[in-house]
Amino acid sequence: MKIIRDEKELQNEIFKLKAQGKKIGLVPTMGALHEGHLSLVKKAREENDVAAASIFVNPIQFGPNEDLAKYPRTFEADCEKLEKEKTDILFFPEASSIYPEGYGTYINVENNFTDKLCGAKRPGHFKGVSTVVGMLFHLFQPDRAYFGLKDYQQVLVIKKMVKDLRFPVEVVPMPIIREEDGLAMSSRNKYLSPEDRLEALCLSRALKLAGDRVKNGERDRKTIYQLIEKEILKSKNAKIDYISIADAQTLEEREIIDPSSTLIALAVFIKQVRLIDNLLVKTVVS
């Protein structure tokens, strides 16, 4: 695996690969890698000639009171995991080189759904995400880029950006990967004490209950909402940031659950740690 810190070096490498007609698959990450990330790398490895990843804790997607400074950084362990997955290129730049003094250009998806859910709770977050992802797309010129559906809204925002601005990139969304007990994998799980780790199960448990009820025919928002709320509040250190029961494309809240395309999404604080999880309700015909 080539570990590249300098963007000029990366660009030269990419130009070389493109000239050879190689297909490039990109997995942009903020590091602190877990099985969720690695499932993206595996897929990138499968579908492309070159499997590339980036590790960059993007400062502009964090709000002033968020966890930028203490976001987990586990570079050595990340490298080992990426090596094992036969990653070809890892880009690991300095924040000061990505955003030098006088930096000033932003990509913003000014769409209705950007301001909902996490967008409402984290102003500027998705502008930071779309800007850095756009920049990484220019640096890597990937044919495909892989994103996990735990960040469902992020996938929507990136797909919209790619579609609107005609990036020549295929966005590949990948399923949520969970721990055996149901907890959605997240770099932020590292923040949890063993006790809080147990409390954090309330997210996936609430979603499971909600999913089962919807599967059994429940269509009323309020019923499902209260079911989730009640389950989460059983955990004494849990504080609900939002519960969303929304159209899976527009993220408009729904009064009646449409079984063909509804997202049930949660953001919950376990003490100071903000966790998200979601479940997609759709109709499958087989």
Place this chain on the structure above:
Amino acid sequence: MKIIRDEKELQNEIFKLKAQGKKIGLVPTMGALHEGHLSLVKKAREENDVAAASIFVNPIQFGPNEDLAKYPRTFEADCEKLEKEKTDILFFPEASSIYPEGYGTYINVENNFTDKLCGAKRPGHFKGVSTVVGMLFHLFQPDRAYFGLKDYQQVLVIKKMVKDLRFPVEVVPMPIIREEDGLAMSSRNKYLSPEDRLEALCLSRALKLAGDRVKNGERDRKTIYQLIEKEILKSKNAKIDYISIADAQTLEEREIIDPSSTLIALAVFIKQVRLIDNLLVKTVVS
């Protein structure tokens, strides 16, 4: 010359050319082509395997009271001129296909210099420009893109966008092309009656006088400003939109003219027609 209206067709064509390792030079235009545009096409032809152009009157870079509806459209004549310059590909899309319903992603250079000069007078203009140019860069994947320095500030904005977002494109600025009598070529010159056409010479005349005075050692902003103002106001149908004497990189107004890097730029209405022109003061050592 291939005239392409459909963006999928364009993308297929571009993918084919890229796979063959062809270098692509792009000249984005709004049509109503004149010798200024053609100088860009000639350069693109010289420096690349493929000379490509686009004609698209970009609605989002026009303000509500500007001349979008009446902007000159001369498609047949434009095609003839582009054929003559051996253009390979002309992209000529519909506005409704570029910005379909629900379009919502914008690239914005939030830099100090964006809000000065034309940016101050035409709010949102450069956001529209950077968005469409970014999109065209994704559609054409050019190695080089050519822009005329009559739109000096536009060149700065695009260079900044390319640098910040790491577009893999070289921006090539090209000199202003003038009519024999000095009028800077512009598609908007078509709006001028023969009488107003003569009045419009006040822009280049004022710049010439200012340039000569600076060449002879004048460094005082006020003196140069008043010289320009007086010259322009000799034309009875001229109304000054702005006179700028500024740092050529930051566009900050200067009290003392720095002979190594100063832009003198004008926007003047001749009746309803808004014209711009500029002159760059720099030190050349030979």
